[in-house]
Amino acid sequence: MGEFKPAMKESDLAEGSMASVEVDGVRVLLSRIGGGVFAVSGTCTHEEADLGLGFMIEERVVCPLHLSQFDLRTGEVLSPPAVLGLKRFNVKIHEGLVLVEL
């Protein structure tokens, strides 16, 4: 069990959007999909590109470098060249803040 750390204001994360934040030195990609808030690693498992510079298509993030796709809810890799999924973090909302378990 890790510790929940504040990542951003919940109200700044609109439905259908994602945000790259750094929490305790860890790059985390937050998203809000279907009303739920999700957090995965913000670093591509292929060549460490910043996924926050990529783009979102429905529930997927597309890597800006070689276009691998990952499911923002689970971190699962959906298309190559990446073969490893993204780490997924537990999330909770408390007093208007999104907290991420590191």
Ligand code: FES
């Ligand atoms: S760095 Fe992301 S697909 Fe290559």
